[in-house]
Amino acid sequence: MSGTVGVIVFPGTNCEHDAVEALERLGADARLVFHTETSLQGLDALVLPGGFAHGDYLRPGAIARFSPIMEAVSAFASDGGPVVGICNGFQVLCEAHLLPGALQKNRGLTFLCESAVLRVTSTRSVLTSGAELGQELVVPINHFSGSYTCDLETLRQLRDEDRIVLRYVENPNGSLDDIAGISNEAGNVVGLMPHPERASSPLLGSEDGLVLLSSLLSAAAVA
Amino acid sequence: MRFVARVEVRLRPGIADPEGATIERALPALGFDGIASVRAGRSFLVELDAADLETARSHAAALADRLLANPVIEESVIEVTPA
16 A cells, blocks of 8 residues: 655645644655645645635635645546545535535534544545445544535435445534535545544544545555 | 725525524523524625726626635625725
8 A cells, every 4th residue: 555645735724744644654655735836746645634724714715725736636636536635625625616515614603622423424435445334433523614514406416426425423513414524426535524634543542544544545556 | 997895795595504593592682672583694895996887796796706605605795886
C-alpha cells in the first residue's frame, strides 16, 4: 500500500499535520499543498483537512472554493482521483459543488467536540471500501456547522445511489437522515464531518479511523 | 455611475433555522407578545460602479448568487439604489 497524498492547506486550516501523521502511520507519503498552488502533479489522492479555511467568513468553505488550487482539485476529482474532505474540507467540497447539499449550523447551536459512533452504510466509496457494511466506528467530531442538509430530491438520489457512506448512530447535530458522510456518484469524492485522523492511534482513544484512511490509500494505489 | 446594492440573505423557507427559532423562543421570555415567527439572516451593502441601474441590478444578482448566498439553502433579496 503506498501512494502520495496531497493534504490541501488553506489559511486557517488546522488539521493538516494530524492528517499527514495519520497517513504516514499507514505507510503513505503525504505532503502539504498550499492553496495558492495550481498543480497536483504526482499526487495519487487528496485530503481537504479540517479547520477554518479563510476564517469561515461568509460561510464555511465559501471563500476557500475560490482558492487557486480548487480548479486543480475539481479536475483531479472529475478524472476519478480519490478526494476526501474532512469536516471543514467537507464544507469546502459542498461549496465547490463537488458534493451536493450543504452543512448548516448544528441543531443545538453549540460547537460539538466529542466522540461519535458512526455506522458504515455504504462500502462503495474510496473512504469505506475496506470497511464492513454495518461496522460501527468511534470517531471524534469537532464542528459548529455539521448539520447536513439537501433537498428531498437530492436525498432520494443519495439513498438510491448508495451514496450515504456513514451515518451517526445517535444524531448529534440534526443532520438530515443521520448523515455523517456522503460520496459523489462515482464514489471517488467523499465528505465527512467526523475526523478519522484523530482516531488513528490507541493514544488518541480510538484507532477506528484507520480503516477509513487505509481505504483511501488503497484507492490511491490503484488510481 | 455608483450604486449601492443591499443584499439580504436568509435561509430558504422549509430549511431549519435554529438561530431564528432560538430568537423566536427568547422574545416571549422578554415580554414581547404576539411574535408569530422569526427568521434569521444577514445583509450586505455592496457599492458598485455600473453604466445604469439595470446593469447594476444584474451584477448584484450575479454576485449574490455566486458568493453571498448558497442557493442550496439560502435565498437573497436585492435592492439597488443610486449611491
